[in-house]
Amino acid sequence: MDKSMEATLARIKANIEQKTKNTNIAANADPRHELTENSVTKSNALCRAYYRFGLVEKRCMEAMISKLNPLRHDNIQEIELRAVDYAKAFGVDEKHAYEHIANAAHELMRRVISTEDDDGKGRTEFTLMSKARYRESEGRIVCMFNPLIVPHLMGLYGDFAKYPLKDAANFSSSYTWRFYELLVSWAQDKKKTGGVFVGWLTVEVDELRQMMGMPDSYQWVHINATLEKVTNELKEKAHLSVKITNQKTSRKITHLKIEFIEDEQISMSFSGSELPKKQHKNKTT
Numbered sequence: 351m352d353k354s355m356e357a358t359l360a361r362i363k364a365n366i367e368q369k370t371k372n373t374n375i376a377a378n379a380d381p382r383h384e385l386t387e388n389s390v391t392k393s394n395a396l397c398r399a400y401y402r403f404g405l406v407e408k409r410c411m412e413a414m415i416s417k418l419n420p421l422r423h424d425n426i427q428e429i430e431l432r433a434v435d436y437a438k439a440f441g442v443d444e445k446h447a448y449e450h451i452a453n454a455a456h457e458l459m460r461r462v463i464s465t466e467d468d469d470g471k472g473r474t475e476f477t478l479m480s481k482a483r484y485r486e487s488e489g490r491i492v493c494m495f496n497p498l499i500v501p502h503l504m505g506l507y508g509d510f511a512k513y514p515l516k517d518a519a520n521f522s523s524s525y526t527w528r529f530y531e532l533l534v535s536w537a538q539d540k541k542k543t544g545g546v547f548v549g550w551l552t553v554e555v556d557e558l559r560q561m562m563g564m565p566d567s568y569q570w571v572h573i574n575a576t577l578e579k580v581t582n583e584l585k586e587k588a589h590l591s592v593k594i595t596n597q598k599t600s601r602k603i604t605h606l607k608i609e610f611i612e613d614e615q616i617s618m619s620f621s622g623s624e625l626p627k628k629q630h631k632n633k634t635t
Contacts, residue, residue: 385439386516388416393502394509397535400464400473402563405524407461409440410454411478412527414493416515420504426497428481431455433489439519448489455482455491463499511535517588525576526583528562533590533610547590548611552597555604570603589613 390412403411413436414429437447459482464475481494495503511534521527537549559573568576581592590610597605 385413385416385435386514386519388413388515389512390416390515390518391418391420391503391510391512394511394535395465396463396499396502397511397531398561400466400560400563401461402565403461403524404454404457405522405527406450407454407457408524408527409519410436410451411458412515412518413439414495415503418495418500418503426494427500428492428494430490430492439515441520448486451491452484452486455479455484455493458482458493511537520587521583523579523583525562525564526580526587529577529580530584530588530590532558532561533584533592533608536608537610546612550607550609552605552607555606558606585613 392415410431414431417429417431418427431451433447433451434444436442436451437444442450459477459479461478462475463478464473466473476498477496478499479493480496483492485492511531513531513534518527518530521530533549536551537547540546555570555573559568562576564573564576577594581594584590584592589612591613592608592610595607595609596603597607599605
């Protein structure tokens, strides 16, 4: 083999290695890297799925999603979450951090995510994780996402939502995090809004309750109280103004019109029309 061919082969090998290496492992090796510098990416369908996680579980789930390498396509990545990184990202005492992540991984292995079938006649349920290893002496857990769900976590374009992990790291409620995630999935394309984070939609009360993971026993008074706390926290910590307008069928509140915008554009008089209901139905693709 002549030198020109060797040089070409070397470039090809280097390019392949660059595209397939786990950049998260490289990032973790850099002491300057912060977990909250990562971004969370997931399909809109997964953002709008039905599941109920506690705050610690939600933190661990999103932290590990943010560590997936989008340049790999084998669907079997093992993701490490260190207690020290968890503690720093979410403001938790290090002596409790390992207990948090170990318990969360145990619970995430057993939690079920439910999405509505395309024909609207049923639901499909699946687990989030396929494997979890606990390394107490090393202060870390190593988990593997269910290969069936990985395609919903690695999209680079299309019907996918993306947000910086730091934007949600300070939320004190899993309900706030879930609602924020829904807003991200419903937001208008920033290319069409001049870079402003903004959106509007109408959603059934019961569907929103399920997507946020509220118990089936919640009546309107409980749902309304939860949404009030959520919108207040979003205003304080995510700098989002949210307006919710109740809509009735007969005398019952059955739908909610939701409008949201960044604080910089604090006026709640939005332009445009409501999104069709079909645009935010849960679908697996």
